[in-house]
Amino acid sequence: MPMPQRPLNPSPLEMVIYNYEVKAREFHLERNKTIPANECVKARQARIAKCERDREHLRIERRKIGAQVKLYEHLQSYRDACLSMSPDELAREKHHPTKTLRKNLFAAGEPKPSPIHEAHHIIPGKGRYLQFQIMICRLNLHSYGIGINDPINGMWLRNYEKNKPDDWATPEASGHRSLHCTEYEHWISQKFMNDNVPEHVYVGWLKDVKLRLRYGVFSLDAESGDRS
Incomplete structure (x- = not known):
C-alpha cells in the first residue's frame, strides 16, 4: 500500500483528509x-481487540471528516456570497448569536x-463604546468582500477570567467577556480604520491581532507591553 502524497499548500480540510489516509494506511x-x-x-485476543479499537476509531474519524466537509462547503458558500454583496449589504449581517462564526x-x-x-x-459586529469607529472598521473589512x-x-477565547x-x-489571553471594553475598541479602531491598503495587508493585520490576543500581547491585566 503506497504512502499517501502530502498535498502542497494544503487547506485545513486537506490536511485532515491526508492525516486520515496516513492513519488508515498504518x-x-x-x-x-x-x-x-x-x-x-x-496475544491473539489482544491483537484482535486492538484491531477492533483502531477500526472503530477510524470509523469515528470518517464521520468527523464528513461533518467537516459539509461545514467547509458551507464556509465556501458563505465566502462566495460575501464576495457578491456590497459593503452595506454585508454590514446588515447579524453577528450574534455567534453560531455562524463558530x-x-x-x-x-x-x-x-x-x-x-x-x-x-476580532472586529466587533457593532461595538459598545466606540460604535462609529467600529462601524468604519467593519465597513472596511466588508470592502474586501469579507x-x-x-x-x-x-x-x-475563554469566557470568563475566573476560568483562567x-x-x-x-491561558495567556484575556477572558472574552472582559475583553469587550473601551480599551479594546480603541485598539481595534487604531488598526482597522485605515482603508487605503491592499487586501493582503488588511488580512495580515487581522492575523497579527489574532496572535497578539492569543499570546497576551494585548491583555487587559498586562502591566506593560506593546499594544500598538
Missing part, C-alpha cells in the same frame, strides 16, 4: 502483518478548544 499495514506461528490465545472556525480547522471557550469577533463571521475575523486556571488552550 491500520491496514498493521492488520495485514504476518501472524506469528507461535501466537498464544492471550461553524466557520471549525470549518477552517479551528475547533472549539474546550467548553469554557467562546467565539470572538463577512463579519469569516474565520479570518474570529478566534476562540482551567484554560489550557489560551
Whole structure:
C-alpha cells in the first residue's frame, strides 16, 4: 500500500483528509502483518481487540471528516456570497448569536478548544463604546468582500477570567467577556480604520491581532507591553 502524497499548500480540510489516509494506511499495514506461528490465545485476543479499537476509531474519524466537509462547503458558500454583496449589504449581517462564526472556525480547522471557550469577533459586529469607529472598521473589512463571521475575523477565547486556571488552550489571553471594553475598541479602531491598503495587508493585520490576543500581547491585566 503506497504512502499517501502530502498535498502542497494544503487547506485545513486537506490536511485532515491526508492525516486520515496516513492513519488508515498504518491500520491496514498493521492488520495485514504476518501472524506469528507461535501466537498464544492471550496475544491473539489482544491483537484482535486492538484491531477492533483502531477500526472503530477510524470509523469515528470518517464521520468527523464528513461533518467537516459539509461545514467547509458551507464556509465556501458563505465566502462566495460575501464576495457578491456590497459593503452595506454585508454590514446588515447579524453577528450574534455567534453560531455562524463558530461553524466557520471549525470549518477552517479551528475547533472549539474546550467548553469554557467562546467565539470572538476580532472586529466587533457593532461595538459598545466606540460604535462609529467600529462601524468604519467593519465597513472596511466588508470592502474586501469579507463577512463579519469569516474565520479570518474570529478566534476562540475563554469566557470568563475566573476560568483562567482551567484554560489550557489560551491561558495567556484575556477572558472574552472582559475583553469587550473601551480599551479594546480603541485598539481595534487604531488598526482597522485605515482603508487605503491592499487586501493582503488588511488580512495580515487581522492575523497579527489574532496572535497578539492569543499570546497576551494585548491583555487587559498586562502591566506593560506593546499594544500598538
